[in-house]
Amino acid sequence: MLIPDRHTLARRATEKWSLSDPEMLPMFVAESDFATHPEVxxxxxxxxxxxxxxxxxxxxxxxxxxxxxxxxxxxxxxxxxxxxxxxxxxxxxxxxxxxxxxxxxxxxxxxxxxxxxxxxxxxxxxxxxxxxxxxxxxxxxxxxxxxxxxxxxxxxxxxxxxxxxxxxxxxxxxxxxxxxxxxxxxxxxxxxxxxxxxxxxxxxxxxxxxxxxxxxxxxxxxxxxxxxxxxxxxxxxxxxxxxxxxxxxxxxxxxxxxxxxxxxxxxxxxxxxxxxxADQSFLAEQLEYLEGNFDELERRLPQVAPGVRFHRPEATYVAWLDFRDTALGVDAARLLEEEAKVKCSDGRMFTGSEEGAGFVRMNLACARDTLALALDRIARLVEQHTTS
Structure with a gap:
């Protein structure tokens, strides 16, 4: 699956790729990073x-x-x-x-x-x-x-x-x-x-x-x-x-x-x-790549953030993560963005209330190395807040 590098993606200048901090990993809004289908x-x-x-x-x-x-x-x-x-x-x-x-x-x-x-x-x-x-x-x-x-x-x-x-x-x-x-x-x-x-x-x-x-x-x-x-x-x-x-x-x-x-x-x-x-092989390749990303998330998440709860989705490219029982607690979305430079969607957006505090939605329609970098940053953040 062809995915442009982050410098090329930033040139899209869409909502996902218009953050002021160049170090921020954008994993919030539901845009994908996959290259546009050639026929489209x-x-x-x-x-x-x-x-x-x-x-x-x-x-x-x-x-x-x-x-x-x-x-x-x-x-x-x-x-x-x-x-x-x-x-x-x-x-x-x-x-x-x-x-x-x-x-x-x-x-x-x-x-x-x-x-x-x-x-x-x-x-x-x-x-x-x-x-x-x-x-x-x-x-x-x-x-x-x-x-x-x-x-x-x-x-x-x-x-x-x-x-x-x-x-x-x-x-x-x-x-x-x-x-x-x-x-x-x-x-x-x-x-x-x-x-x-x-x-x-x-x-x-x-x-x-x-x-x-x-x-x-x-x-x-x-x-x-x-x-x-x-x-x-x-x-x-x-x-x-x-x-x-x-x-x-x-x-x-x-x-x-x-x-x-x-x-x-x-x-x-x-x-x-x-x-x-268009040829539906594009969808098959996309789904295969996304499944690989979810495999990686499922494999690493318990070590990265002990206590996090995650149910693997049956569809979509977003993951709904519950950080309430981790060191990040109800401030997870803010801490991920401000300290780890990983911007996810705050769970409160999806509940209309404080009941969503501690949940985040993470967009996995990205390159695997981007996901790996995000998980590395989250691991360091959780470790810092566990020992502090």
Missing amino acids: AAAIADAVAREQFGYPVSGDPRLGEAYADFAATRYGWEVNPEWVFPIADVVRGLWMAVETFTAPGTAVAFATPAYPPFFTMGELTGRETVTVPMAGTRWDLAALEEAFTQARDRGTPVGALLLCHPHNPLGTAADTKTLRAIAELAARFGVRVISDEIHAPLVYGRPHIPAASVSDTAARVTVTLTAASKAWNVAGLKCAQLILSNPEDARVWAGRPAAYWEGYSILGYEASVAAYR
């Missing part, structure tokens, strides 16, 4: 050469067709190409899906820890927020049912369940049984499942299972959001996909104003078509 880079270069900088063409079928073929090949999911809609990004899609497919006066629910923008959806859409803790690394179906019941009984029923699948930051990839149970529960309570599947191409050992694919009920209640952003590292090109799985939702979406689909990038559109049409 070529598609972007061709569009630039054509000066393809105007407005995207409404109704262009290529992205829907490319994604439908990709989903059928990779996931065994039959998608109607006409029900694949380009949008600017998944976060915008969450907002639009809640507004479009749920009623005002309902609540938005999701499991914690959670992708940080989930915490903003209630405010953005004028709805209450209901949070339900995960049971370790799994969705707690009994707790979800209880939350739905309590919300209904107090007069603000849940209208949308935001599902992060695969889960960020835990890396959990739900199985068919769990997804069917979530869909049945949602249908019973009149809840729409808005499934963020942006990490779907990055599942280890088996194909991703789209939430909408597991049953007729799931197809009826689920709205799917995805993008090439994570697996092909093109988030800045701004083109995600909102995917519908029943004709009634397609009819409702068709009635939304143009502002609901305008805003995606024409370069992002071309890059996304190229990504979904």
Whole structure:
């Protein structure tokens, strides 16, 4: 797997590579360091050469067709190409899906820890927020049912369940049984499942299972959001996909104003078509390299930080690390950044509260020597705080 050196990566000048301290190892925001897929880079270069900088063409079928073929090949999911809609990004899609497919006066629910923008959806859409803790690394179906019941009984029923699948930051990839149970529960309570599947191409050992694919009920209640952003590292090109799985939702979406689909990038559109049409060996190589990084983390972490808790993810390139029982304690994220020069994401971002203190999310989509350097620095930091 080709990974540029850190000097070359710094020239990207993206959020990950714009830190003021040149000694800082950026292992926070979910950007990968892998070189861009040649077919994706070529598609972007061709569009630039054509000066393809105007407005995207409404109704262009290529992205829907490319994604439908990709989903059928990779996931065994039959998608109607006409029900694949380009949008600017998944976060915008969450907002639009809640507004479009749920009623005002309902609540938005999701499991914690959670992708940080989930915490903003209630405010953005004028709805209450209901949070339900995960049971370790799994969705707690009994707790979800209880939350739905309590919300209904107090007069603000849940209208949308935001599902992060695969889960960020835990890396959990739900199985068919769990997804069917979530869909049945949602249908019973009149809840729409808005499934963020942006990490779907990055599942280890088996194909991703789209939430909408597991049953007729799931197809009826689920709205799917995805993008090439994570697996092909093109988030800045701004083109995600909102995917519908029943004709009634397609009819409702068709009635939304143009502002609901305008805003995606024409370069992002071309890059996304190229990504979904490209040779999937790129994904296989990426997953193999990432598994090697997780092997290294799993091997070294107990010696580097005695007491740290880590559950190997089933998907994604992020690791959720619990430092609370180590010498770093609840200050782990700050100490890693300030003293070890390893910048990870603070766990409190994913809990919306102090319950996340002591947790960090580490991005492993990097060169193995970068990971080794980070672990060396963490080992020295833990040793210093153990003996001080």
